Amino acid sequence: MSGPITLRTQKALVTRYKNSLATAIVQGASVLANEESPKMLAIEATALRETAALVEKALENFTKTADGMEEITEEQDKQIQAYVEEVQAVVANAETLLIRIGAKRTGLQEATPMDEGRRPTVTKKTIVELPEIPIPTFDGKITDSENFWALFDASVHSQDLTGLQKFNYLLKALKGSAREAIKRYPITEANYAAAVELLHSKFGDKDKLIRSLQTRKETASARNSQLTEQRRLLDYLFALVTQLEQNGIVLNGSFVAQKILAKFQPDLQRRLLKQRVVQGNSEELWAVKQLLTDLDTLIKTEEQVSEMLPENEAFRGGTKGRPPPRRYETTSGQRSQMRQNLCIYCSDTEHNSLRCPKVDSARNRREFLKEHKLCINCGKPNHISRECLRSGCTLCDGDKHHFSLCPKRLPTALSSAGPTKSAYTKSSRTTQQPKRADAKQPTSSAKTGAHCINSENK
Template identity: 25%
Template sequence: MAELKSLIQERGTIRGRVTAFHKYMKITEAIDSKAMHKVQLNELQFKLERFQNLLTVFDEVQRKIELLSEDTLEQERQLQERETMENNFCSLIVQAQNIIESCIDAQKLNETNRNDGSLNSFESKSKSLNIKLPTINLPSFDGNYLKWLEFRDTFRSMVNENESIPKINKFHYLRSVLEGSAAVVIKSIEFSSENYDVAWDLLCQRYDNTRLLVNNHLRALFSFQPIARESHQSLRYMIDYFTKHLRALGTLKEPTSFWDTLIIFMMTTKLDGATSRKWEEHRNCLTEPPSLESFCEFLRNRADVLETVHFCKTEQPKTDKHVQSKEPKYTKAFVAANSSSKSCVICSKNHFLYECDKFKSKNVDARLSLVNKHKLCSNCFKSGHRPSRCFRKGCRICNAKHNSLLHKQLQENGTVNIDNNIPSPSSSSQGGSANEQVSLSAMMPGQVLLCTAQVRIVDPNSNKTYLVKALLDNGSQASFVTEELQRKINLPISHQNPMKVLGINNAVCAASQVCNIKMQSRVNSFHMMVSCLVIPHITNSLPNVEIDTSTLNLPANIELADPSFFNPSDIHILLGADVFWEIVHGHQIKLGRNKPTLQESRLGWLISGPTGVGSGSGVHNKICNFSRNINESLSRFWEIEELPPLNRQKFSKVDEGT
């Protein structure tokens, strides 16, 4: 009880000091902020700082009183006492801060008014130029020793040495810029103004280790990869790379000024053959050992020469903008085409050549003559290639590269033929029309996942974002977007001359519309602009069946790019090789044999590969890249596989194609 009584008396003393500060603030408020002298302002700042410290003392005294209070009613009364006192503290602190800020603003205004002439001139120039300086962002730090010195010096100059920033704000800034292992160092420290210095000192103790910093910079110098091919970019990168680490070592008090011979030797061993020969020729002309500065100057001059030669080679002659090239433009996307046209070249009816009664009624020589006349392949009856390059099997009777309808031993009745050469609707000639359907499928066992990711697409008009699923494919030279998504978001499109998209077997699909989309990552701040060709459809739902994820043993601490990768979903965007390697980076995680692989990317972790599901004797349709309208192809495939024995005298109508 004696201790409780002493604490209550101490609290009474604090209450008296609050009352005294309140009276002081009433007197200070009566003074005009413009008339307040600098001495009065300093006095107010000093008293405010002591008053803020008094709040900390009160908090500690009140906490002890509350712990010693055993009665419930007494505890509630003490809580009300705390609330009342804290409200008084807060109102007086805010009131004092407002007076200080208004006084500082008034002083700045007085200072500015002394130079009205120059100020008006500067303002008029600023308004005419409309200049806005960019915001300086605080550097982030993830625990990489190679980035510590830069982070330490920058944060110290921008935050630590800025006395106008309260320590609680400095602590907030520090926590916001730390990532990974660096954030873990101060994670357990309580967030308060008193603990800011503790957190900063702890961070410096952890990473301001001179020995480790020196080791990491030396390791970086020795691990520089040799230059494989002579180029101005690689030479300039080498200069910047070695200079950066040598300066860091100099900051760490290492005698780098005496390392010229060693560094020159290290750098020459990393040069490409052509530059190394040029350096040896230059060195033979020197009378004294070269310095590191002279060696770097040689590399800079060499880079300038290579850059000049490069631009001279790549500069294209100017052409008249009204003259358009007659050469068609192509982009490759590995697809096959499913032609919607099957017009017969003999009778112009809607059937394939091998189904034409007029063609089958002729003898073998007449059939061969018609095939040569129309420049068709004598093996599959399609145009655009020779029999030697035809991927279809040859005659089922003699195995030669011709259709069974052209076999010399066959009679004119045309009743005997083996349907191994029925042209599948999924094949196309090299000169496919613009309305051909894009597809690419393969028949193989098991389920295989393709790389998909959920991304956000920004509406350029309203800045609203839409979450869609994208397919990542570095086998395509271009990126694509569906007409459905383009219409839904109302993305602006530009028209161009029809571009032929070439695929497997030189299948062709035309695209004449291009739109630029702004894509954002779902898991971080990564974003980029992607130029896409607009096409009606990309692929069917991926995956084609639902995947059981319980057998994949996915790690629990990763952020998947597509959390619903196991559910069949529509694909609205295909990201090709033009942006693929800007997205994919980092590490891989193997989930095991006959299981998919996880690939780190800026969109999250991508998952792709075999799932080990459905790998029995059954055959499943596998989407390799694009797939559309392949049902007819599959049905004909199974018809081929169910052919009757060769000794049968009659065949079905479909069999009569070869």
């Protein structure tokens, strides 16, 4: 049985080798940047590889000793794990540098003319350095498993590397539950294959993946009716349906297609259904992939139209939130004047929102807009300022706030309106509501009647 003294001795040895490797990495990076001789690069790579092997062997002995200790506290276990990860990071840096040195050696060797007839154009092509392919990361989400292994296989697993090198790259790529799963294996060349097999069995369950994709498809929805949200929802569903089909789940038929279509705005639904009726398409053969393709065409058209129209004429996502049609229309000039004079805080037509005496501070006005779910930028419902298509304040360099909240307009407007007491404060919000235009006001006769009753009671 190993004890603390043995562990400390082995840790000291690992630390010494690790420091030597760190020095070798710095020297190797300098050689890589300045050396053009394949022979010198090979010498540096050999020294770096042998130093890294010493670190790995010492670290393997250290981890075996730590695993063999019977009495170890949770804090000590955390410290050992942190130390092991620190050493592994240095080894991984060395492995990366070795790959870069090897690539440069190969390029220089191929660039050396083999005979006098070699064309210089070939030499130029062989020394071109392609950008490094980034190694993907994986945190254990089963829906990301297929994409991760496809990229990791191309970048690392199928490359001409040792099992230990691949294990180091795998450790750097894993996070969360995926990294926790392979902690049971010491970092050795032989354990790489076992770690890969464990990850495939734990996070590559096809049935579980299909259930997860189906659930995400059923619960997918748009946050609001804006065109950008319709596009986001469509792209999300496209990815889910494609992944389901790659796993053998084909989504066809009217029932499934109608459920997915219902997730979009009514205006898009009507246009797509009308298109199908005109074309005489069969309900039984309605494929979800074709449905999404048709929706993509409609949304793409709306996006192009929105770019050409003024902001206030952009796609509004159906009729939700629009006022009902009026029997007697006013002229456009009258409507514009009414909108300008109608106060959004109390619906009074005698003053506009900037001069409202009932909600008279910027703070209370912001609270009013938030409580009534109105946009801070334009004062209209069904969206927030981040999604608002109207331009920002002209006096504040385009800042997104309503003109009645503008700090450059507000003091002047309120001083000209005269001193008033706000009717919308925190203490009165629950009992006092702002006066609406259609609220009935007490008449003079009602006041007189109340006065008479009070006189009789005296």
